[in-house]
Amino acid sequence: MDFSRAVFPLLRRLDPERAHNLTIWALRNGFGPEREVESDPRLHQTLWGLDFPNPVGISAGFDKNAEVFDPLLRAGFGFVEVGTVTPRPQVGNPKPRLFRLPEDGALINRMGFNNDGLDPVIARLSNRRGGVVGVNIGINKDCTDAERDYALAAGRLAPLADYLVINVSSPNTPGLRALQSKSALRGLVGRVQTALRDSVPKPPPLLVKIAPDLTIEDERDIADVAMTLGLQGLIVSNTTIGRTIPLVSPYRGEGGGLSGRPLFEQSTALLARMYRMTEGTIPIIGVGGICTARDAYEKIRAGASLVQLYSALALQGPTLLPEILDGLGDLLTADGFDTVGDAVGAARR
Numbered sequence: 001m002d003f004s005r006a007v008f009p010l011l012r013r014l015d016p017e018r019a020h021n022l023t024i025w026a027l028r029n030g031f032g033p034e035r036e037v038e039s040d041p042r043l044h045q046t047l048w049g050l051d052f053p054n055p056v057g058i059s060a061g062f063d064k065n066a067e068v069f070d071p072l073l074r075a076g077f078g079f080v081e082v083g084t085v086t087p088r089p090q091v092g093n094p095k096p097r098l099f100r101l102p103e104d105g106a107l108i109n110r111m112g113f114n115n116d117g118l119d120p121v122i123a124r125l126s127n128r129r130g131g132v133v134g135v136n137i138g139i140n141k142d143c144t145d146a147e148r149d150y151a152l153a154a155g156r157l158a159p160l161a162d163y164l165v166i167n168v169s170s171p172n173t174p175g176l177r178a179l180q181s182k183s184a185l186r187g188l189v190g191r192v193q194t195a196l197r198d199s200v201p202k203p204p205p206l207l208v209k210i211a212p213d214l215t216i217e218d219e220r221d222i223a224d225v226a227m228t229l230g231l232q233g234l235i236v237s238n239t240t241i242g243r244t245i246p247l248v249s250p251y252r253g254e255g256g257g258l259s260g261r262p263l264f265e266q267s268t269a270l271l272a273r274m275y276r277m278t279e280g281t282i283p284i285i286g287v288g289g290i291c292t293a294r295d296a297y298e299k300i301r302a303g304a305s306l307v308q309l310y311s312a313l314a315l316q317g318p319t320l321l322p323e324i325l326d327g328l329g330d331l332l333t334a335d336g337f338d339t340v341g342d343a344v345g346a347a348r349r
């Protein structure tokens with residue numbers, strides 16, 4: 001019996017943060033799903049010199065403390081992004097801080113970077129086996145020098161991460177999103193790049209994860225910084241603070257970042273704009289509201305080289321990933337693409 005499938009309906013009845021913690025426990029103790037089928041060659045891709053068996057990853061926030069990246073890879077994810085990790089451990093915001101909105105296919109969270117801090121995460125990453133594991137970094141709530149703290153984390157993680165993500169887009173750390181402005185971002189990326197070069201001979205690819213609530217000027221500035229400083233990738237996008245789509249769930253009034261289905265259109269439109277503004281020269285990881293294979297495919301056609309998800313997994317459970325992987329291969333073939341790489345940005349051609 002597949003334990004995870006049997007237990008998921010029970011988890012859904014628990015408080016969402018408790019359900020998440022139990023899921024991490026179950027994965028850590030060998031009760032996770034295992035994808036038994038051979039990986040589909042149509043979904044394989046090499047990017048930044050890394051081998052991705054498929055383009056569907058799990059986004060930051062699920063494995064904040066790098067405890068379960070191996071079981072997640074065994075479950076079939078093409079890659080795992082751990083974090084957000086901050087230099088020092090931090091408890092995050094008071095509970096409750098995570099809400100399910102099943103009627104809307106959404107979550108709202110205001111976790112506030114609860115995490116174990118760098119040292120335990122580095123220790124766990126030192127025992128890595130195979131597969132692609134990226135690390136998403138942030139700053140503590142009481143940080144007084146953001147550039148210094150991002151540079152410190154990046155330098156220490158550089159030998160262990162397959163890619164690194166500067167997260168300047170979580171809505172739950174005051175002041176964080178202001179780092180997306182042109183001069184702040186340029187200073188920050190430059191400083192992190194220097195720290196990476198000082199730390200290892202061959203630095204891992206550096207990406208920036210952005211918010212979906214930017215002005216068009218901010219978007220242009222980010223594209224410009226990404227191209228002039230040679231960022232290796234963008235992640236589009238984090239959760240939204242906007243509530244432009246009417247929600248019906250009882251928790252719709254909770255503050256924090258909204259994710260899941262209501263984020264899909266907005267984050268995919270932003271992805272398409274960033275792909276155009278960077279002229280398709282910078283790989284983009286598309287995330288936000290992916291609930292089906294068709295959603296993942298739409299992001300890829302809009303310009304995503306890879307995709308990630310979180311909310312739909314929490315709401316729909318472990319059957320979602322195999323459904324998406326199987327569906328994606330069929331969608332590629334139906335449109336006459338041999339591989340996923342051929343479909344990237346197809347909507348724009």
Ligand SMILES: Cc1cc2nc3c(=O)[nH]c(=O)nc-3n(C[C@H](O)[C@H](O)[C@H](O)COP(=O)(O)O)c2cc1C
Nearest residue numbers: 059060061084109237238259260288289309310311
């Ligand atoms: C509970 C929760 C915690 C999250 N924590 C982080 C985080 O620590 N760092 C980060 O970059 N994104 C975080 N995210 C955002 C997700 O990585 C993702 O960008 C967002 O949820 C949109 O994808 P989705 O609609 O598939 O959930 C979090 C999301 C949720 C729901």
